[in-house]
Amino acid sequence: MELVNVEKLIEKYENAETTLQEEQLLKEYFQQADVPYHLLEYKAMFNYFDESSAERFTKTIPLKTNRPVWRWLSVAAVALIMISVYTFNSSEPSEQEKAEMAYQETQKALNLISQNLNRGSNVAIAGLQEFEKTQSKVFKND
Amino acid sequence: MKQTDFLNTVLPLKDKVYRLAKRLLVSSDEAEDATQELYLKLWKSKDKLHQYKNVEAFAMTMTKNYCLDQLKAKRSGNLKLVHSNYTDNNISLQKDVELKDSVSRVHELIEQLPEKQKLVIQLRDIENYEFEEIGKILDxxxxxxxxxxxxxxxxxxxxxIKQHNYGIS
Known part of the structure; x- marks a missing residue:
């Protein structure tokens, strides 16, 4: 590009009247090595712009597609745990009660048996006394 | 907007979003965080994105607003990162050093500009947007x-020029 044209474009550029195409021309012009002394500042500027536009974002961008699914899964899991704990806890006291009732029932039954047994042994002892009385009578009579 | 649409239209903007964030936030760490945060926001609102005629302008506006908010939240000392990895073997060493120096000076000078001017320089001279697009982005x-x-x-x-002359005299 002719130096005269460059200077014209530079003037338009300073007034922000250049099109993108014209700015591209300037960019290309200032990429060459030899630039007149009075335009060195523009070389620095255009080189900086060029350099800056080459910068890239190198980190990864976390886009969590399955995030809501996981959230619902965790809610479901917590609910499941709560339900299982609740049912486990509530069934345990009823079993204990059942065992206690059975224990009391057996105790009653055993009491009944022992009472009857006691009564039976009393009768047996009384019978034995009667037997001894009669026996002594018989032996005395001898 | 479906996942594939998002990947095709919004994801390629990540470099522009990052560069704009860095222009405003200065530190590249903060710019990276901002970019990730902004993409999370964009991703969450991807169902509404089709309402906007110009998704790119919308994303850039969002970036601008987010970064300005960040700056307002804490106007504290940021890490400064100066680039000087300019390469050109055709110029003599003395000139080369000078030019390298003035290229990184441009960075510092832009940093000292008011935010609106910073944004416009970034969007026009680095990202090459048309004036109308810049108008939409910056309202x-x-x-x-x-x-x-x-x-x-x-x-x-x-x-x-001022600094150049100081350097000589």
Whole structure:
């Protein structure tokens, strides 16, 4: 590009009247090595712009597609745990009660048996006394 | 907007979003965090994105607003990152050093500009947007964009000349 044209474009550029195409021309012009002394500042500027536009974002961008699914899964899991704990806890006291009732029932039954047994042994002892009385009578009579 | 649409239209903007964030936030760490945060937001609102005619302008506006909010939240000391990895073997060493120096000076000079001018320089001279697009992104009239841009360009050049002359004398 002719130096005269460059200077014209530079003037338009300073007034922000250049099109993108014209700015591209300037960019290309200032990429060459030899630039007149009075335009060195523009070389620095255009080189900086060029350099800056080459910068890239190198980190990864976390886009969590399955995030809501996981959230619902965790809610479901917590609910499941709560339900299982609740049912486990509530069934345990009823079993204990059942065992206690059975224990009391057996105790009653055993009491009944022992009472009857006691009564039976009393009768047996009384019978034995009667037997001894009669026996002594018989032996005395001898 | 479906997942594939998002990947095709919004994801390629990540470099532009990052560069704009870095222009405003200065530190590249913060710019990275901001980019990730912004993409999370965009991803969450992907069902609404089809309502916007220009998704790119919307994403850039969102970036601008987010970064300005961040700056407001804490106007504290940021890490400064200066680039000087310019390569050109055709110039003599003395000139080369000088040019390298003035390229990184441009970075510092842009950093000192008001936020609006920073944004316009970034969007026009680095991202090459049309004036109308910049107007949409920044919610400005295209003529106002031109005025701001002209002011910013002139300031950078004047400052460079000033420093250059100081260096010589």
């Amino acid at each position: 400005l009239e295209p003529t106002a964009v031109r005025v701001t841009l002209s002011r910013a360009r002139k300031t950078i050049r004047e400052q460079l």
